[in-house]
Amino acid sequence: MEQITFEDIYTLGKIDAENAEYRHYHYPEMLTRYDSNFIEFKKVPSLAEFKETEKYLRDYHLKKDQKHVKFYFPANIKPAGGLNAYLTDQGYEIGFLELYAIQPKNFPSVRNNPEIDIQVVTDKNLEVFLNLQYQYDLNYGSEFAKQKAELIKRQFEDKNIQQVLAFYKGSPAGYVDIIISSETAEIDNLTVDELFRNKGIGSRLQKFVMESFPEKSVILVADGEDSPREMYKKQNYQYHGFKYGAQKIYQD
Structure with missing residues (x-):
């Protein structure tokens, strides 16, 4: 079997913004669907980078009356150190997905x-x-x-x-x-x-x-x-x- 990655998984949402650090997905037709309105990091952010991105997404969602923020991290890497501690302290729900084929x-x-x-x-x-x-x-x-x-x-x-x-x-x-x-x-x-x-x-x-x-x-x-x-x-x-x-x- 050829190598399957998360890039093969369908994402319901449009890329609203993209840079070297992340892709921002947005789906205006269903603002309450968290898995269509989120940011996906291309590389593990530093704590400072995460906080900056967090503020950007929170402000963006507030303008559209969305009451959540959601982030995905690069495949096969678990957030650790100061980033993991911050997520925990701030009351984030942390989980992981597994890919099967x-x-x-x-x-x-x-x-x-x-x-x-x-x-x-x-x-x-x-x-x-x-x-x-x-x-x-x-x-x-x-x-x-x-x-x-x-x-x-x-x-x-x-x-x-x-x-x-x-x-x-x-x-x-x-x-x-x-x-x-x-x-x-x-x-x-x-x-x-x-x-x-x-x-x-x-x-x-x-x-x-x-x-x-x-x-x-x-x-x-x-x-x-x-x-x-x-x-x-x-x-x-x-x-x-x-x-x-x-x-x-x-x-x-």
């Missing part, structure tokens, strides 16, 4: 359960897709859920994104987005409703991706501290590195 032929066999039905999202089932995601996204607030619904509609029109629904005994139970590039198919937004977990739905959704794009490398990003990453390892995904991030949400 697999050749579809290496994905384990999945039992064919006739109670699970996988469907590509079309005009006929788009409303079902929207409703299922809306209920899940309400966990992040009604405004976020409304903006996410508009995002889903935009992505429905994007030929490089395929939206997929899973049904269990006729009830909508899960979904995944597939982001398609020339070399890769990226699994994104893989979600199974709590009522239908541990029934093999997540595996069936992934198997659908493998069967749909057998000649591409299938890639995904997992939260480095969540349990799904252990599932991916058991499913023969290969680890390709990590990336640390830090975010802070302001109350005023």
